[in-house]
Every structure is written in C-alpha cells, then in structure tokens.
Amino acid sequence: MKCPTLLFSAPMKTDVIIIDGSFGEGGGQILRTALSLSAITQKPFEIHNIRAHRKTPGLSHQHLQSVNATASICNAEVIGNHLRSTNLKFFPGEIQAGTYHFDIGTAGSVSLVLQTIFYPLSLANKPSSLTIIGGTHVSHSPSADYLTHQWLYFLEKIGFAAEIQTLRAGFYPRGGGEIIVKINPKNPLNPICLEERGDLLMVHGISTVSNLDSNIAQRQQTQARKKFIERSIPHEIEIAKIPAIGKGTMLLLVGKFGKSQCCYFSLGAIGKRAETVADEACDDFFYFLETKGVIDEYLADQLIIPLALTKGLSQYTTPRITQHLLTNIEIVKLFLPVTIVVVGNPDEEGLVKIHCHA
Numbered sequence: 001m002k003c004p005t006l007l008f009s010a011p012m013k014t015d016v017i018i019i020d021g022s023f024g025e026g027g028g029q030i031l032r033t034a035l036s037l038s039a040i041t042q043k044p045f046e047i048h049n050i051r052a053h054r055k056t057p058g059l060s061h062q063h064l065q066s067v068n069a070t071a072s073i074c075n076a077e078v079i080g081n082h083l084r085s086t087n088l089k090f091f092p093g094e095i096q097a098g099t100y101h102f103d104i105g106t107a108g109s110v111s112l113v114l115q116t117i118f119y120p121l122s123l124a125n126k127p128s129s130l131t132i133i134g135g136t137h138v139s140h141s142p143s144a145d146y147l148t149h150q151w152l153y154f155l156e157k158i159g160f161a162a163e164i165q166t167l168r169a170g171f172y173p174r175g176g177g178e179i180i181v182k183i184n185p186k187n188p189l190n191p192i193c194l195e196e197r198g199d200l201l202m203v204h205g206i207s208t209v210s211n212l213d214s215n216i217a218q219r220q221q222t223q224a225r226k227k228f229i230e231r232s233i234p235h236e237i238e239i240a241k242i243p244a245i246g247k248g249t250m251l252l253l254v255g256k257f258g259k260s261q262c263c264y265f266s267l268g269a270i271g272k273r274a275e276t277v278a279d280e281a282c283d284d285f286f287y288f289l290e291t292k293g294v295i296d297e298y299l300a301d302q303l304i305i306p307l308a309l310t311k312g313l314s315q316y317t318t319p320r321i322t323q324h325l326l327t328n329i330e331i332v333k334l335f336l337p338v339t340i341v342v343v344g345n346p347d348e349e350g351l352v353k354i355h356c357h358a
Helices: 028-041 061-074 110-122 144-158 214-230 274-289 297-302 304-308 323-335
Strands: 017-020 045-048 077-079 088-091 099-103 128-134 161-168 177-184 200-210 235-241 248-257 261-267 312-318 338-343 350-356
Touching: 017 028, 017 323, 028 045, 028 061, 028 088, 028 110, 028 304, 028 323, 061 077, 061 088, 061 099, 061 110, 061 128, 110 128, 110 144, 110 161, 110 177, 144 161, 144 248, 144 261, 144 297, 144 304, 200 214, 200 274, 214 235, 214 248, 214 274, 248 274, 261 274, 261 297, 297 304, 297 312, 297 323, 304 323, 304 338, 304 350, 323 338
Parallel strands: 017 045, 099 128, 200 235
Antiparallel strands: 045 088, 077 088, 128 177, 161 177, 200 248, 248 261, 312 350, 338 350
16 A cells, blocks of 8 residues: 655754654654664654644653653653653663663553563663553553563564563553563564464453452453354453452453464443443454454554564554554654555555565
8 A cells, every 4th residue: 555645854964863743643652663763773863743643742641651761771862851742852872671660650551661662671681670650451552461461472472572460450540550571682583474363263351350349340251251152252251350559340352263363352431331341342353353354453553663673574464454553664664674565455454564674
C-alpha cells in the first residue's frame, strides 16, 4: 500500500532527526518509539507537536516517565521534559544496564514505560532489574497479563530474554500497581515468518477480580464459557484474585493455534456489567477468527521494533492494519536500516514484511 506523505526531516549536518508528533496517529507511540530507538542507535532527535491528536496534548505523567526513564538508562541530555510539554529534544548517551525504579505517580501505563526502555536494556552488556509503579490494567495499553502471556511469548521466540512479575495490580483511577522485570542481555537472532496460524487448539482464559466480590469473576467466566460452547470452541477459563490498591476486573483470552497464538482482553469499569466485559473480549477473539490473521493487531504493532532489530526477513498477517501500526513503522524507518512493507488497506487484514539489513 502507498504510505501517506511523511512530515519528517532526515538527519542533516547536525544529525538530529526532526519529527512532527502530529503525523499519522499522532499519539504517544511516536515519542516512545523515538526514545527507544534513539537510545539504541545513539541518534538524537527533536519532536514537535507531541500527542497533538489527543484531547490533552503534550506529555502526560506516563509519557514524561517514559522520557525520564529512557534518559536514565542512557545518560541522555533532555530539553522539554515537563508535564504538557509539546516539544522535546533528546540527546542520548551510552546505554547503562543496572537496577532502576520508576514511579509514574498516577494510573499511567507501566507496560508502555517498560516497552520504551526494554529494547535498549536488552542490548546492553549486563542484566538489568526494573521496578515500575503505576497502572498495570488500564485502557489504551497492554495489560501486564498481556505482556506475560503474549508479548514475552513472541519476544522469546525472536531471542530476547526477560521475566515479568506483577506484585500488585493497578487499575484506573487509583493506579499503584507494581511490576518487577528482569532483563537479560540478548541479541535478537530469529526472524519470524508466520504464513498461517494453523488450527485452533484451545482458548485459555483468566477471569480476575481485585477487591471485589468473586461472583463478578464467575459471571465473566460463565458468560465467556457460554459463548465458546455455542461455537464448539475448546476452552479453559480460570478464576483468580489479584492484589491491588483499587478495584477492578479483567477477562483475558489466549487463543492457541497450531502455529501461533493471539490474545485479547477486556477490563471492567464502574457501571459495566461482568457479562459485557466477557462479551468484549470474546467478540474481539471471534472477529480475529474471521480473518487470516496469525497474531492479534496489537502484537502486530508491538513486534515492529524487535523485528526491525533482527537481521533478515520477517513477515506476518495482521487481522487489521491500524493507523497506530502505520505510524509506528514510519518512525522506525527514521532510525534503522530497514525496509517495511504493508500489503493491504487500512482497517482491513494485511501482510506486514520487515527486512532488517544490518
């Protein structure tokens, strides 16, 4: 497919990459991807119009913590790292493995902060240990359970090595969740080529509650079971209580296929019925089944950076080409010697090809 005209400047004499944060999806992923790859490549960048397409533009607590965390692990010089800033300059130094503690201070996503600094630390020369406090189960970001069951599953296939432990869940608005991450330095060696997902073998699910009646988790479980039985889909859904400061629920589903897997989840909210939580996660999974996707659309986006760092050709089919995916690809191409081709139309299923040349 033809990509839209890009509002970026390639490195000039100063070797500073200039990025327009209002490009494409115009969200925080533009900044996070730039931070991660700047630390890895040691290429400085300057970004304007940060999160220009959001209701409240500029750096929120979570984005600010991503900036400061990345600066900490690579001794970067930063200009503009303050709340609601819409412009930032980032001059990275060398990556330093170590023990780090980051507290977002709100229910901002710990997962997105982790994903920003994970790849630089994975390419360091020593192991690292991270503690990140904030939101572990919040909207518009992968939950901590998604990271452990889906994201890490594929990263290990590529060659990365890490462990994630959720000590305490953090839901909106209280936050206060805590994860511990152990990162062992590894070079990604294994491209991923998934031409088909294979037959559906089983759906594994987790229905969780925190500081709420366990009957809510049981209702989520019952509703999901009902929907799977109607379609004769083999499934196992367990119930779990997870410690947290606030209250929350979640239903997470992992679809296991012969050659791949997908993952979808839904979170509870005030006034949201347990059955609705189950319906949302199940309906997302059923939509996936109607496509030729080999991984879920969220992972399709999240694998761009690690596979762009892995020499060779990778390819997979996403059930939906998102604007998030297309925007992320353009940022990656600014920093790395990589060719990325997307075959298909936006909001439809499509093929993603990633060829890392170095």
